[in-house]
Amino acid sequence: MSRPPRLVEVAEIMGTAISIHVVGDPDRTAFEAAVAACFDELRFVDRVFSPYRDDSDVLRIARGELAMTDASPWVAEVAEACARAEADTGGLFTAWWAGVFDPTGFVKGWSVERAAHRHLAPLLTERGVLAAGINAGGDLQLLTAPAADWVWNVAIVDPADRSRVLATLPVRDGAVATSGTAERGAHIVDPRSGTPATGVVSATVAVAGLAHADVWATAAVVAGPDDLSWISRAGRSTGLLVDDTGRIRRWLDGVEVQVRASIAG
Structure with missing residues (x-):
């Protein structure tokens, strides 16, 4: 049996290579729109949370220039999720090392998971699409169409x-x-x-x-x-x-x- 086709697009975001994979034969317009939406969302996440951009919300909060309540709503969402993760791990994970909010160890996974479900999952309803996923520097969020043998x-x-x-x-x-x-x-x-x-x-x-x-x-x-x-x-x-x-x-x-x-x- 021949292997199904796979479409791949790659972009450099968050300091790493992020690739989007769709297995099967999707409508090309829908595929391109989903890929663009994923990459745009991940770039926005980087603008909000990057520890390397002077204008990111996270660094502006750390410098006292921006209140968390005035930042992107995603900041409060991530802070709440990080607090839960710290409690769940018994302190093995924290986003508040040395008293500064730095969710770097959480944001990539959170944003990739979110983008995959928001923008790639709808492609799985198309005839001929077997699976879709995102690889972010070796970390993977993978989806398969319910009826697919994949x-x-x-x-x-x-x-x-x-x-x-x-x-x-x-x-x-x-x-x-x-x-x-x-x-x-x-x-x-x-x-x-x-x-x-x-x-x-x-x-x-x-x-x-x-x-x-x-x-x-x-x-x-x-x-x-x-x-x-x-x-x-x-x-x-x-x-x-x-x-x-x-x-x-x-x-x-x-x-x-x-x-x-x-x-x-």
Whole structure:
């Protein structure tokens, strides 16, 4: 059986490559409109939340130039969601490190999940469209038409050898996020100690929505390689963690199912 066609559009937004994928043969006008709406929304999110744009709402709030109540309504929405995430993770995730509101670790997943459901999901009602998704720097929000015989097969790569696949996750509708030190070094601060979180090279979490997946991937890095007590609080999550010794820990729906002493083992 031949593979169905796939349309892909890519843009650089939020400092990363964001690609939109539609599997099947959609109406081209509808496809182009959906892609433009997704990218426009994500660019607006970047203007509101970017920690690198002097005119972003978040930096203006941090400088005392803008009250949160006068900012984009999305700021209050994100702040409320971040407060819930901090409570749910027991403080492993926070958007208020050092007393400054910085939702960088939440906004990308939240905005991509939102854009996918708002602008790509309607394409799934078209005849001939099997699936649609967004890849934001390796973090994925994936959708499949209800009647389609389609599954996204998401590869989890070896952080020490990007040509090697450690596992493949089949996803129809859901999200996959990865965090850790492999790509950007020890860039995640443990809010409990104020020091960079180390020990977890790669933590991949698969759940229904990318905002949730991003939060718990961050929490996994902060918790460290020896503490998986948090997975019972993460809902119906599946994932895989690789520590700096090469040990792999894997779980399914909140229950650890595999430990390997090393990637090579």
